Amino acid sequence: MSNLRILVATKRVVDYAVKIRVNAAGSAVETANVKHSMNPFDEIGTEQAIQIKEALAKSKAGTAEVVVVSCGPSKSQETLRTALAMGADRAIHVDSDEELQPLAVAKLLKAVVEKEKPDMVILGKQAIDDDSNQTGQMLAGLLNWPQATFASKVELGDKSMTVTREVDGGVETVKTPLPAILTTDLRLNVPRYASLPNIMKAKKKPLAKFAAADLGVDIKPRLQTLKIAEPPKRQGGKLVESVDDLVDKLKNEAKVL
Amino acid sequence: MLRSATSTLRRITAVKAAPVQQVAVRSFSSSMASQNVSFGLSEDQLAIQELARKFTEDEIIPIAAHHDRTGEYPTELIRKAWELGLVNTHVPQKYGGLGLGVFDASLVSEELAYGCSGIQTAIEANGLAEAPLIVAANDFQMKKYLGRMTEEPLMAAYCVTEPGAGSDVAGLQTKAVKKGDKWVINGQKMWITNGGKANWYFVLAKTDANAKAGQAFTGFIVDGDSKGITIGRKEQNMGQRASDTRGITFEDVEVPEENVLGKVGQGFKIAMGAFDITRPLVAAGAVGLARRAMVEATKYAVDRKTMGKAIIDHQAVSFMIADMAIGIEAARQMVWKAGWLKDNGHRNTWEASIAKALASDVAVKSACDAVQVFGGAGFNTEYPVEKLYRDSKIFQIYEGTSQVQRLIIGKGVVDRVMK
Numbered sequence: 001m002s003n004l005r006i007l008v009a010t011k012r013v014v015d016y017a018v019k020i021r022v023n024a025a026g027s028a029v030e031t032a033n034v035k036h037s038m039n040p041f042d043e044i045g046t047e048q049a050i051q052i053k054e055a056l057a058k059s060k061a062g063t064a065e066v067v068v069v070s071c072g073p074s075k076s077q078e079t080l081r082t083a084l085a086m087g088a089d090r091a092i093h094v095d096s097d098e099e100l101q102p103l104a105v106a107k108l109l110k111a112v113v114e115k116e117k118p119d120m121v122i123l124g125k126q127a128i129d130d131d132s133n134q135t136g137q138m139l140a141g142l143l144n145w146p147q148a149t150f151a152s153k154v155e156l157g158d159k160s161m162t163v164t165r166e167v168d169g170g171v172e173t174v175k176t177p178l179p180a181i182l183t184t185d186l187r188l189n190v191p192r193y194a195s196l197p198n199i200m201k202a203k204k205k206p207l208a209k210f211a212a213a214d215l216g217v218d219i220k221p222r223l224q225t226l227k228i229a230e231p232p233k234r235q236g237g238k239l240v241e242s243v244d245d246l247v248d249k250l251k252n253e254a255k256v257l
Numbered sequence: 258m259l260r261s262a263t264s265t266l267r268r269i270t271a272v273k274a275a276p277v278q279q280v281a282v283r284s285f286s287s288s289m290a291s292q293n294v295s296f297g298l299s300e301d302q303l304a305i306q307e308l309a310r311k312f313t314e315d316e317i318i319p320i321a322a323h324h325d326r327t328g329e330y331p332t333e334l335i336r337k338a339w340e341l342g343l344v345n346t347h348v349p350q351k352y353g354g355l356g357l358g359v360f361d362a363s364l365v366s367e368e369l370a371y372g373c374s375g376i377q378t379a380i381e382a383n384g385l386a387e388a389p390l391i392v393a394a395n396d397f398q399m400k401k402y403l404g405r406m407t408e409e410p411l412m413a414a415y416c417v418t419e420p421g422a423g424s425d426v427a428g429l430q431t432k433a434v435k436k437g438d439k440w441v442i443n444g445q446k447m448w449i450t451n452g453g454k455a456n457w458y459f460v461l462a463k464t465d466a467n468a469k470a471g472q473a474f475t476g477f478i479v480d481g482d483s484k485g486i487t488i489g490r491k492e493q494n495m496g497q498r499a500s501d502t503r504g505i506t507f508e509d510v511e512v513p514e515e516n517v518l519g520k521v522g523q524g525f526k527i528a529m530g531a532f533d534i535t536r537p538l539v540a541a542g543a544v545g546l547a548r549r550a551m552v553e554a555t556k557y558a559v560d561r562k563t564m565g566k567a568i569i570d571h572q573a574v575s576f577m578i579a580d581m582a583i584g585i586e587a588a589r590q591m592v593w594k595a596g597w598l599k600d601n602g603h604r605n606t607w608e609a610s611i612a613k614a615l616a617s618d619v620a621v622k623s624a625c626d627a628v629q630v631f632g633g634a635g636f637n638t639e640y641p642v643e644k645l646y647r648d649s650k651i652f653q654i655y656e657g658t659s660q661v662q663r664l665i666i667g668k669g670v671v672d673r674v675m676k
Contacts, residue, residue: 047268078300085304192268193312196342196355199304 002062004156006049007118008088009109010042010070012079013129022230029129029228038079040191041124043086044184047191049122050087052156065089067116071108073097077207084202085194091205092116096212096219102130104219106138111215113143118179120161125150125183136183146176149183267315269337294597296590298364305361309343309368317372324376324499325644328491330454331376331499339410343369344380345403347391347534352399353407359534359605360596363541367589370545374648375497377542379412382450382500384538385656386413388531389459389476393519402457402478414455416479416505417528420447424661426461426525427470431507433462433477440477440517442510448655452503453488455481460507461524474524478516485510496647532657536609537595539656543616544589546652550620550627550645551581557631568630577626584619591615607669614662617652624649 014020015035023030038046046068053064068083070076071094080091094108113121126133140147148154148163152171155162162175166185194202212219240246251257298306316334324331338344346362348354357365362384369377383406390403405411422428431444442462449458457480464475479486489504519527555578558569568574591612598605624645628635635642653659 081300081304190268193341194304194308195340196305196308196346196357199301199308200355202304203301 004052004056004062004064004120005116005118006052006064006066007109007113007116007121008042008045008049008066008068008083009105009121009123009135010046010068010079010083011039011124011127012036012070012072012076013039013127016040016128022228026228028225036075036078038082039124039127039129041126041128041184041186042079043191044186044188045122045124045182046083046086046088047189048154048182048184049120050192051189052154053087067092067118069094069109069112071096071100071105071212080207081202082194084205084207085199086192087198089205091207093207093209094212094215095209098212098219099221100212100219101221101223102132102134103138103222104217105135106142107217108212108215108219109135109139110142111217113139120178120180120182121145122182122184125185136181140181143181145179145181147181147183148174148176149181150185151182152185152187154182154188267311269340296593302361302364305357306364306368308341309365310371312338312341312343313368313372317369317376321373321376321499322641322644324373325496326498326638328493328498330501331379334376335380335412336410338369338380344410345383345387345406347384347387348403348407349391349399352403354403358596358600359537360593360600363538363592363596366538366541367545367548367592370542371549372545373499374542374546374652375499377545378450378497378500379454381535381538381542382415383413385415385531385535386451386455386457386459388534389415389518389527390478391534392530393476393523393527394478397515398478398518405456411456412451412454414449414451414458414505415531416446416449416452416458417461418448419445420504423448424658426528427473429461429463429474431460431462432466433464433475433512435464438514440512440514442477442479442507442512444507446505446507448492449503449505450655451501452505453491453501457481458505459518459528461528464521464524468522471525472522474528475521476518476524476527477512478518479507479510479512483510483512495650496644497651533599533605533609536613536656537592537599537605539652540588540595540609540612540616541592543613543620543649543652544585544592546645546649547581547585547588547616547620547623550623550642550649551578551585553641553645554578554581554627554630557634574630577630581619581623581626584615584623588612588616588619607666607673610657610662610665610669613656614659614666617649617659620649620652 013036014031015037018035021030049066053066056062056064066088067090068080068088069092070079074095077093080093084091092112121139123136136149137147148165150165150167151163152166153164160175160177161180162173163182165172165174240249316337320334342355343365346355346357346365350356366377366381369380387403390399419429419431421430431442433440433442442460444462457478460477460479461474462477463473465473485508487506492502494502558574559567561568591608595605595608595612598608627642628646631640631642634640
């Protein structure tokens with residue numbers, strides 16, 4: 001495991017702190033003039049890749065190259081610059097103004113993987129705008145690679161990785177050979193700030209751009225959004241006088257019994 | 258949506274103290290010809306601002322009230338800021354710093370002050386102490402005293418004011434006398450920010466009792482552990498209480514000849530020259546405080562209801578907030594202009610004074626009105642605005658009082674009109 005190449009997939013999404021609204025047409029969430037940032041799970045992925053690189057350098061067991069990729073319009077480059085400022089080595093922008101759904105992204109990433117031949121691909125477990133939780137798994141399927149999703153701990157071995165996964169029933173540990181797909185969960189790490197010196201260094205790091213069309217991939221959306229609406233306004237609570245009253249309300253008003 | 262679950266906490270990794278390799282050429286022009294002005298920020302500047310903003314949100318705001326209440330120095334926080342390169346931004350790249358210009362540094366100052374101007378002042382004071390060295394130090398001095406600032410999270414202090422002389426710099430009494438190959442300093446300094454934490458001091462002392470102010474003083478770099486330095490108690494101030502302010506006594510403190518800054522007799526000019534760098538930054542801090550006052554007042558006014566509506570819908574309230582915005586936008590533009598002029602090699606003393614005078618008045622008024630918007634709650638320590646009000650006053654006093662600024666500005670108007 002002397003020279004590792006880690007590919008990290010990142011997505012530019014509406015910032016987690018923004019109060020989102022449905023747009024005037026009722027067709028999608030309003031994203032114009034709204035603050036965007038890197039998907040938090042992708043920040044965790046970028047951080048993990050950089051930590052692996054630093055651990056390898058420290059133990060002198062080898063070197064690693066961290067390559068970040070993002071599929072989307074030209075503004076996706078902001079996200080790539082953030083990753084470079086955190087410490088990634090180079091960036092790839094797969095340029096497309098079309099709507100890219102998880103299957104399309106997985107296909108595009110497959111094309112990038114075939115070019116770059118990484119030992120690991122790290123993705124966030126899901127993006128906080130569509131909450132799909134599909135891209136990593138689909139990419140593994142398309143590549144026929146092993147996958148370890150919802151990772152809360154990763155240890156690299158000799159051409160393998162041991163991953164602790166957070167699943168509904170608790171915690172599961174799997175071991176897979178490399179190359180493999182990893183998707184990150186919240187507790188994997190705490191992403192670093194990009195320091196000022198690194199922000200200035202990031203300008204000089206390579207950022208390559210490919211048009212999605214040139215990768216020969218069918219990126220047509222497969223899913224159509226029919227309607228989008230805000231959740232119903234929260235009703236006030238009510239005080240009930242007795243247990244019977246509560247049961248009656250749960251049965252007949254809330255209809256949960 | 259999973260958006261609420263994601264963490265806002267960040268890691269700060271220890272930055273190896275190797276000097277930054279000569280990076281990109283600074284992105285502004287230094288020729289008179291290409292003076293293109295932009296009112297927007299470049300990608301890099303936005304990234305710098307974003308880092309400072311995130312750091313403030315995650316690290317400064319949660320602890321500011323504690324440090325205000327206890328007066329405890331924010332050592333750990335300053336170390337974190339230092340690791341990210343947010344401290345000592347002006348130190349030239351040759352000595353391990355980022356060599357940021359005044360404009361870029363002002364973006365950082367405004368953001369940090371938004372979180373807490375006391376903490377921001379403690380950090381800014383390093384820049385103030387370093388400014389005379391950046392203006393006048395030789396390579397040996399820069400390497401020795403600026404270099405160390407980027408190798409460890411050390412603090413430094415600008416030591417000029419005395420109990421008897423603040424605005425009246427010409428009236429300084431601290432003396433430096435040459436004895437053999439050393440200078441011996443005797444005197445009393447007061448209101449020195451970072452006084453109790455400084456690894457070294459920039460000290461202004463009188464070296465020629467008979468000369469006019471412009472030639473009577475010399476600047477010295479004094480090691481903090483020099484024999485004869487007595488550090489006074491931490492002063493209990495109205496506001497910016499996280500900052501460390503003290504009296505410092507110098508009794509027969511010996512300073513080697515190699516620590517004279519520039520030439521003997523140049524001290525006044527050097528000390529004033531530093532202000533061209535630091536006044537815009539202090540003004541930026543005032544803008545940050547004013548902006549925080551405006552944001553807190555707005556959030557409260559949108560929520561609080563009286564007489565059937567949110568108080569933001571009462572014009573008396575919204576007009577106060579509008580005035581805050583007027584002041585903030587205008588003051589920020591003066592900060593940016595003063596920074597841009599300095600970075601492009603032009604004299605900026607007049608504009609720096611305007612920025613400082615305007616921004617400090619805006620800060621005091623905005624904080625005062627923010628308390629007003631909050632009403633009774635504004636007077637109470639459970640709400641954030643009383644601290645802003647207490648913190649704001651000093652902006653009209655330090656770094657040149659509002660009166661001194663107006664002296665400079667008035668003289669500058671005469672020069673411009675009559676030339």
